[in-house]
Amino acid sequence: ASKNQKTPEDTASSLVCFGDSSRMIEIQSQMSERALELLSLPEGHPCFLLDVGCGSGLSGDHLTEEGHCWVGIDISTAMLDVALDREVEGDLVLGDMGQGMPFRPGTFDGCISISALQWLCNADKKTHSPPKRLYTFFSTLYSSLTRGARAVFQIYPENSEQLELITAQAMKAGFTGGMVVDYPNSTKGLDSDTADRGVPNQVQFSGQRSRFKNMKGKSVKKTRDWILEKKERRRRQGREVRADTKYTGRQRKPRF
C-alpha cells in the first residue's frame, strides 16, 4: 500500500491501485461476492450477466465460479489486456459506459459493477455533463436487462451529492431499488501509513428493473432481501448481528 492512499479517481495513474496490490484484490474479491449475493439470482441457474467496469476480470472470476456466463465492458485497454492474460472466461468489450450499453434489449439476467460508477461522476475536460452520461448509462443498461433483472453497483461515494446524483439518474431511467451501506471495516491489519484512512466507506446500490409499483422501495416482508436489509439496519444501530452467509434467509425444513 502506498502512503497517502487516496481513492483511485484522485490520482492520474489509477490503474496501479487495482492491478498489483494484494490487499486491493482481497477487497475487490469481497465486494464481488457481496454484489453477487445482492443480485439474488435463482440458485443452480447459470445466467448471462454483465460486468460493468470489469477491469482485469477480478469480479468476473466470481461470476464464472458461480457457473455464470458473462460479458465485461471496460474503457481501459490496459486493464482488459490484463484480463486477457489472466484468461478470464467472460467475453470482453472495450467501451465507455457513459456512451451507453451497446446491447439489444433484454439481453442480460443481471449486472454487477464494482468501483466503476464513480468514474461517471467526474467531469473531465472532454465530456459533457455527468448527469447526461449517467442517464445515458442507466437508461441503456435498463433496456439491456430482462424484466425483473437486477443491477448491483459497489461504489466509493465522495459525498452525498454524488450519491444523490447517481440515484436520481438511475430512478429517471426506470430503476427502483435501494441502498445497502456497508460500514468501514476495522483498521486491523493495515500498516500505520494507511491506518488513518482505513477502508473507505462502501455503498452497494442495488437497482431492480421493475414495472410494478408495489416493488418500489421496501422489500416484501420475510424475503431474503428483507432479512438482509433488516440486519443492515440493526448493524447501523450498533447491535451485534450474525454475519450474512449463503444460509441467511434460506428456507428451513418444516418442523413437526
Add this chain to the structure above:
Amino acid sequence: MKLLTHNMLTSHVKGVTKGYPLLIKATEVKVSEVEFNPQFVSRMIPKLEWSALVQAAEEVGHLNDLPTELLPDYENNEEFLRKVHRVLLEVEVLEGSLRCPESGREFPISRGIPNMLLNEDEA
C-alpha cells in the same frame, strides 16, 4: 468475441436506428472447447436472433450443419443443443471488424475484444 456476445451487440451511435446485426469480417477465428451446459444453451435460445446467429456463423465460416430455422422442441434435442453450444460459445473472432448495417461504420476487433468506443460526434 463469441458469437453469443455478437448476437447481442448493436451499434449505439447517435441517430442510427438499425445498428443490428453487425456484419462480421473475421481475419482470425479460434475454436476452443467449452463445457457443455444444455440448460444454459436452452435458456439462451429464446434470447437469440436466430437469423443473425446463422448469418454470423456463416460469416466466420462455421455454419456447418446448424439449421437455418429454429427447431421446435429444442429443449430435448441434445444433438441440436450441442450444435448451438458450439456456435455460441466455442467459436471466437480474434481479429477483424464489425460493420454497422445502416451506416457502414466499423468497430475493430483486436485480441478478441470489439472496440465499441464512440467518437465525440457519435455519442
